[in-house]
Amino acid sequence: MSDLKKTKICTQKILDIHKPEMDLINSHTPENQKKLRAAFFTKKLWTPGSTITIGFLATGENIKRRDLSSSQDIDPLEKVVSSLSVQEAIKKIVNERIQPLVNLNFSFIENPSNAIVRISFDPDGGAWSLVGTDHMGQKDGATMNLGWFDVGTTIHEFGHLLGLIHEHQNPNGKTIMWDKPKVLEWAKETQGWSESTTEENIINKYDKNSINGSDFDPLSIMLYFFPSSLTTNNSGTQQNFRLSGEDVMWISKTYHKEDGVSPEVFYQNTYGTSLQSSIDKSKMLSDKFNNPNSNYSNWKNIVFGVCGVLLIILIIVLVLKFRRKREVPQIYNI
Known part of the structure; x- marks a missing residue:
């Protein structure tokens, strides 16, 4: 699996009180199977109009910037922020990719000890974030870590801040058919994860009643690359570096902003293509994914x-x- 070692995924931090809500998926009713595209943990959503203060625990100049120049469908901001400091780049990403869609106020403050969200930059700590309002439940230390920097990873972690969960933990158990022994081996080799960490961040599912959203979205920013060799039906996932149409639609719907830009206009202005075309592509890929x-x-x-x-x-x-x-x-012859 040496060719897979460059794959980096984040750990989704869940407070102990909510862990029983994972891996409780026992039924596959039509109603339940309609859930989860840009999937939100409903108990962790912020109150509309909330101000979320953000502080940096370090400069961030010690972490590596990922070179995505050879990747397809990267966010246009990738080039824009390349000349900015990590802190200024994060501020720009939040202000241009998250803030326009939500009825929340993000305020970056100088003293991180007074901030609700405290971002550390530990290159050995991977990338992770608490989910939604769990940030208010941890009073000390970091509530988010960026062990490397790129636009997609930053949007992904702030997606967790909004209450978004990992897309591959879709409660529809038929979505990704994991080959568990291979997943455990891969996660240990490429991420250095224990069996329990791997189960919590890749294999386990959420209780359908705790999640709000729609169908699985192969283009979601909350989905990471997993090779087909880790599945029993030879159907892996791709790495996504920017918001999908479904991401934008559901973020905007969940945190509706009365005077905000419409999801359609935002997507067109941001990525130069229509929101509907992204949604249609997601559906097409999803159909292929479910019939690998x-x-x-x-x-x-x-x-x-x-x-x-x-x-x-x-x-x-x-x-x-x-x-x-x-x-x-x-x-x-006679």
Whole structure:
């Protein structure tokens, strides 16, 4: 798995009081299966109009900036913030990607000890964040860590701040068919995670009654790359570096801002494409994702069909040869 070592994913910090709400998915009713696209932990949502203070516990200049120049569909801000300090880059990302969509106020303050959200930059600590209002429940130390910097990871962690959960922990258990032994091995090798950390951040699901959203979104900023080799149906996920149309729609809907820009206008102005086109693409990918072997099945049917035709032709040829042999006149010597 050496080619997968560059994959980095965040740990989603859950306070102990909420951990029993994970991995409680026992039924798959049509109603439950309609949940979770940009998926929110409903108990952790902020009150509309809340002011969320944010402080930095360090400068952030010690962490590595990821080079995404060769990646596709990166956020346009990636180039814009490359010349800014990490702190100023984070402020710009929040002000241009989160603030326009929500009826919340983000205030960066000088003294982090007085802040609700306290961001550390520990390169050995990975990337993680408490979820939603859990930030108010931890009075000391960091409530978010960025062990590396890029725009997508920053948006992802602030997605957790809004109450968003990891997309791959969709309560619809049929979404990702994990090969658990391989996942545990991969997470240990690439992330240095224990079995319990891996189960909490990748394998376990949330209680459907605790989540608000719609269907699984393969383009969500809250979804990380997982190779197909980690699944039993050979269907992995892709790395996403920017907000999807579904992300924008559900964030805007959850934290509706009366005088805010519409999701459609925001998406068009931000990414130069329509919100609906992103939603349509998500649906198309989701259909393929939930039927990962459809292409394989089609090819298999074609191969079997061709082989069947060839077999029939071969049988016809043999029959004709046999008949001709029987029809050859016999010459008898008298």
